[in-house]
Amino acid sequence: MGKKLLLQNDKIPGIDTYEVYRQHGGYSSVEKAFKMTSDEVVEEVKKSGLRGRGGAGFPTGMKWSFLAKPEGVPRYLVCNADESEPGTFKDRYLMQRHPHLLIEGMIAASYALGANTAYIYIRGEYFYIVNILEKAIEEAYTAGWLGDNIQGSGYSLNMYVHPGAGAYICGEETALLESLEGKRGNPRIKPPFPAVKGLYACPTVVNNVETIAAVVPILNMGGDEYAKIGIGKSTGTKLISASGHIKKPGVYEIELGLPVEEFIYSEEYCGGILNDKKLKAVVPGGSSVPILPAELSLKTPTGEPRLMSYESLSEVALLAVVCWDQAALL
Ligand SMILES: Cc1cc2nc3c(=O)[nH]c(=O)nc-3n(C[C@H](O)[C@H](O)[C@H](O)COP(=O)(O)O)c2cc1C
Numbered sequence: 001m002g003k004k005l006l007l008q009n010d011k012i013p014g015i016d017t018y019e020v021y022r023q024h025g026g027y028s029s030v031e032k033a034f035k036m037t038s039d040e041v042v043e044e045v046k047k048s049g050l051r052g053r054g055g056a057g058f059p060t061g062m063k064w065s066f067l068a069k070p071e072g073v074p075r076y077l078v079c080n081a082d083e084s085e086p087g088t089f090k091d092r093y094l095m096q097r098h099p100h101l102l103i104e105g106m107i108a109a110s111y112a113l114g115a116n117t118a119y120i121y122i123r124g125e126y127f128y129i130v131n132i133l134e135k136a137i138e139e140a141y142t143a144g145w146l147g148d149n150i151q152g153s154g155y156s157l158n159m160y161v162h163p164g165a166g167a168y169i170c171g172e173e174t175a176l177l178e179s180l181e182g183k184r185g186n187p188r189i190k191p192p193f194p195a196v197k198g199l200y201a202c203p204t205v206v207n208n209v210e211t212i213a214a215v216v217p218i219l220n221m222g223g224d225e226y227a228k229i230g231i232g233k234s235t236g237t238k239l240i241s242a243s244g245h246i247k248k249p250g251v252y253e254i255e256l257g258l259p260v261e262e263f264i265y266s267e268e269y270c271g272g273i274l275n276d277k278k279l280k281a282v283v284p285g286g287s288s289v290p291i292l293p294a295e296l297s298l299k300t301p302t303g304e305p306r307l308m309s310y311e312s313l314s315e316v317a318l319l320a321v322v323c324w325d326q327a328a329l330l
Helices: 018-023 028-034 038-048 060-065 090-097 099-113 124-142 173-180 209-221 223-227 260-265 294-298
Strands: 076-081 117-122 158-163 204-208 237-244 250-255 279-283 320-325
Touching: 018 099, 018 124, 028 099, 028 209, 038 060, 038 099, 038 209, 038 223, 060 099, 060 204, 076 099, 076 173, 076 209, 090 099, 090 124, 090 209, 090 237, 090 250, 099 117, 099 124, 099 158, 099 204, 099 209, 117 124, 117 173, 124 158, 173 204, 204 209, 209 223, 209 237, 260 279, 260 294, 260 320, 279 294
Parallel strands: 076 117, 076 204, 117 158, 237 320
Antiparallel strands: 237 250, 279 320
């Protein structure tokens, strides 16, 4: 069985409520963060080797350390929950089953960045998840994890959910910021990057839902321990949306480095091709990835087993796996 760091509790009834989430150790990463300086939290994320889970795979700790900190200017954390790549639904699953995991990660990340306001920008089609998140945020306020002087730490944070109107381009971080400001979601010219001039022209970090959730196990277990999971520069675990002609479609948490063949054929994950047909092709990721014929999806051109890692597949490919069987293209 592969290690699970995000979805180990997702089948527990009521895990989406504050009470049950807290009973299972929820919010302990924030307690840990408050015993550290914000720079120490950034350092821990750097040590973990975590790379952005939104597609580009940029090292998260490094991105956080680029955030400009001019005196007297607010900083923002924005969670990218636009998830519009075809075949992707991992962030939806995480928010729906584990809203408090995202909120906990948002608090720890905002503390690390010195942000006192955080937004979750969510695609308009996920309107029912807006309700789930808002209920969880309200519970977190009531329990004293949001608002002024959180748990007596002296740190304050307000959190808002902002639904978009459903536009693929609003997943691009600068278009997202335009949309969040109430404008048409057109991408901005970079530089300046959001770390310098982001939301309302203030320093901003935009991170994917899963990236932010991963901060929770990183702080709980320590960056060094997290970095031991995975392979090479692909550390930790990764959520994969699996769909198409497979026996068990769904969202799976894998340890990075898992062979693609094991992911598609083992009972622990996709369970093989539907009706035991032959695999024809794999769409590894969203709209911008090449479709891989069966032999190239399981093996690299040099005959090595293809792995679920940033090095062996493209970054976007790690969002989703969509399988086609032999009959699909006939
Ligand atoms: C056209 C386009 C669509 C994108 N859509 C998403 C998206 O839906 N979700 C997401 O997290 N990142 C998306 N991205 C990547 C974001 O611009 C940004 O790199 C990401 O949110 C950074 O988060 P991370 O470092 O945690 O991965 C998209 C990028 C482009 C160019």
